[in-house]
Every structure is written in C-alpha cells, then in structure tokens.
Amino acid sequence: MLxxxxxxxxxxxxxxxxxxxxxxxxxxxxxxxxxxxGPLDLLLYLIRKHxxxxxxxxxxxxxxxxxxxxxxxxxxKLELAADYLLMSAMLIEIxxxxxxxxxxEVAEEDDPRAxxxxxxxxxxxxxxxxxxxxxxPVVGAELxxxxxxxxxxSQIKPPEVSLDDLLEAWKNVLKRAKLNxxxxxxxxxxxxxxxxxxxLRRLQTETLVEFSALFDMVEEGVPKLVVNFLAILELAxxxxxxxxxxxxxxxxxxxxxxxx
Amino acid sequence: MAMKELDNIHQMKQVLEAALLTAGQPLSLDDLLKLFAGKxxxxxxxxxxxxxxxxxxxxTLDLVQVASGYRFQAKVEYSEFITRLNPDRxxxxxxxxxxxxxxxxxxxxxxxxxxxxxxxxxxxxxxxRQLQEREWIDVVGHREVPGRPxxxxxxxxxxxxxxxxxxxxxxxxxxFAQTEIALSN
Numbered sequence: 253m254l255x256x257x258x259x260x261x262x263x264x265x266x267x268x269x270x271x272x273x274x275x276x277x278x279x280x281x282x283x284x285x286x287x288x289x290g291p292l293d294l295l296l297y298l299i300r301k302h303x304x305x306x307x308x309x310x311x312x313x314x315x316x317x318x319x320x321x322x323x324x325x326x327x328x329k330l331e332l333a334a335d336y337l338l339m340s341a342m343l344i345e346i347x348x349x350x351x352x353x354x355x356x357e358v359a360e361e362d363d364p365r366a367x368x369x370x371x372x373x374x375x376x377x378x379x380x381x382x383x384x385x386x387x388x389p390v391v392g393a394e395l396x397x398x399x400x401x402x403x404x405x406s407q408i409k410p411p412e413v414s415l416d417d418l419l420e421a422w423k424n425v426l427k428r429a430k431l432n433x434x435x436x437x438x439x440x441x442x443x444x445x446x447x448x449x450x451x452l453r454r455l456q457t458e459t460l461v462e463f464s465a466l467f468d469m470v471e472e473g474v475p476k477l478v479v480n481f482l483a484i485l486e487l488a489x490x491x492x493x494x495x496x497x498x499x500x501x502x503x504x505x506x507x508x509x510x511x512x
Numbered sequence: 513m514a515m516k517e518l519d520n521i522h523q524m525k526q527v528l529e530a531a532l533l534t535a536g537q538p539l540s541l542d543d544l545l546k547l548f549a550g551k552x553x554x555x556x557x558x559x560x561x562x563x564x565x566x567x568x569x570x571x572t573l574d575l576v577q578v579a580s581g582y583r584f585q586a587k588v589e590y591s592e593f594i595t596r597l598n599p600d601r602x603x604x605x606x607x608x609x610x611x612x613x614x615x616x617x618x619x620x621x622x623x624x625x626x627x628x629x630x631x632x633x634x635x636x637x638x639x640x641r642q643l644q645e646r647e648w649i650d651v652v653g654h655r656e657v658p659g660r661p662x663x664x665x666x667x668x669x670x671x672x673x674x675x676x677x678x679x680x681x682x683x684x685x686x687x688f689a690q691t692e693i694a695l696s697n
Contacts, residue, residue: 289607290633299693335633369693377688378630382607382614384683391673396594398573398584399536
C-alpha cells in the first residue's frame, strides 16, 4: 500500500509516518487522537485518501500491536483508545467472516462489510454537514442584529394606593372597632407625633407591617384609632413610611422608608 | 406623541420600523400585532412588513424573517467591517461540537447513544453542555428504553442564530452523501 505523506499535517508539520492502518504508534497516540475524531474518521481517511481496502488491513499484526500498547495508554485518553479498539475488533470480525467458506444453501448472505460501509458513509455525510454548518454565518459573529438604543421605561414602580383605598381600609378599622367598643371615661392625652414615633419604632423591628395590624381594635378606643390613622397619614406625607398594595382589595402594607 | 388613529400606512410602517430596530431580537407577528392594540389584521401586517423590507433594500440593513420572527440585521457586505469591532468574539467550536450539532440538527430527536453510534466515539458531556449553554439544543423528551436517555433537538435560537426560518432551510442531508465506498471481492 503506497501512502502519500504530504497531505497530512499535524499542528502545521508534515507527518513523516502516516497511519498504515488502524494501528497507531504509541508515541504518536496523542497526536492521532487530536487529529482524528475517532476510528471512523481515521478509517475514512485511509479509504478516501489512500484507497485502503477494508480487507487489506493486516488484522493479526494490528491486534498484537493494539494489545501491546493498551498498557501504555492507561495514562492518556483511555476512553478514546477504547473506541479504536472496538473498531479493530469489528474489522477483525468482518475479516474472519469473509474468510469463512460460504455455505452454498444460504443463497444471499449480507456482505459483513455492508454495515461498516453504511456507517462510514453516514459519518462522512455528518462530517461534511458539520463543516457546512460551521461555515454558515452566525449571529454574534458574521451576522449583526440591529439593536438601536431605546430607553425602556421598565422600572418596577410600587403600586399606588389611592385615597379611596385608604379610606376604605380606615372604614374597616372603624367598623371592627365598633364591634369591640368599650366606653371609657376620662380624657386621654393623645399625640399624633407620639403615635408617629410608636409606629416608626415598630417599623424598625418589623420591616413590613400590614395596615390593619397597626390598629389594636380590642384595646384602643376610637379616638386613639383616629390619632393612629392621622399619624400614619402624617408619616406618609413626610415621606418616612411607604404604603403599598399589590393589587386592588389585597392587604395594604406599611414600611419604613429607611428600612430599605 | 399623539398618534391616536394609525390609519396612515406610512405611520404604521414607521411604528413597525422603530419597534424592530430597537428590539435587538426577532419579533413575532404576535409581538408586532401588540403594537397596534388589536387594530391590525395579520394579513395587513404581513403586507406592511413586505413593504418595509422593500423600503430598506437600498439601505444598510435587511429586514429578515427567522424562526422566532422578524429582525433587522446588517447587510452581509458590512459584516466584514463590523466584526473588526469585536475580533475576539469569534468563538470557534471544535469538530466534536460541530459534528454533534450536525447530528442533532439532521437526525433529531437523538440520544447520546445515537450520536456515539454515528461518530464512533464516546460523547464528551462537555460537548453537549456547550451546545445547551448556547441554547442551540435542548432536551425534548426521553426514549422509553432502559435508562430513559434524553432526546436532544435543536431550538428556535439555533435557527435564529443561523438565519433560518426552519430546519427545512438547511441544505438537504442527501447533499452530503459522497460516492459509494467500493467493496472489492
């Protein structure tokens, strides 16, 4: 078998010794494993470039050589070497079947090489398809998609609470307070400012408090609830707390602005 | 900008153009219909897009249709120049990656075993991962055999990135078949 050594280059250097068959000299193993994508690729190369006949591969010699360097391969890419071994085993099987005398009764036995040829040709087509895909222009490299700048107004705004929502919540507070009303006599000194501080202090420890939780319907009389409500409005007005609601009719939450 | 009624074709095309130029990714017909708040027919939209495509023939961008929708992209003649802006971005995949991608593109859905059978070598998990990270392939199911191996297929992003509307636009697989390997007797 005459092989041409000029058209195979590994890492830019012309190779002096070409693969004669599936046998790979141990010292060149890594180079071959990097150059060929596996035994099919190597076999295809030998067939297409050097007109190798599958049956020409000296099987006995190949087997001896393979077994000899399996030991040496244990350190490098064993899983890849295994693929080459599998291919040699397959070739040996094909060859042995070809050498067996054909029984005359069995008319048409499939050529044992047919399956290998089918696989080689399928791999060859995939190889070319891959080269074609690789040559196609790709977005991000050869294709540039227009992306003119546009200021997206996509800041997530906290839902706004309308005056009506607050009033509704307040009415509920009053309604529930009425159910638990106690009549207390005497004058209590109620300070909106004091309640503002109380609420703020509470918001230091509990970062998010439900609006209704700020009112103690059982213990506090209506005047205190009113003062508390005024304190909340005042805090909101001074920008010290934020009042939010996820959507209509869901609980209203109060949080300290500094707590963020 | 007060554009109450867009009954003017010119205005409608301008809205489409502005949206497509700023999108940075393909916009589907459904996306584009949203621009007109239900006051646009699909057929009219298609017609307007065709016109828009015509309007741009003499300019620097092409309006193209890919799997996910419509997008503007630089005409090929400028690509060579534009890539000079980011010479390092040219990511080249190994042969193993490209062959695996070709198998998935042409034989999908396929398992790792199918890929190994065709390539004749074990599939490095890294190869599959690279393609999944690029969002070019994903798992579309499992083959009901022991181990329930994942079935891989290419994604819409793969088609978008390769400037294709569908897999049918890939060159037919038969085109890659070479001369029969002769068997001597």
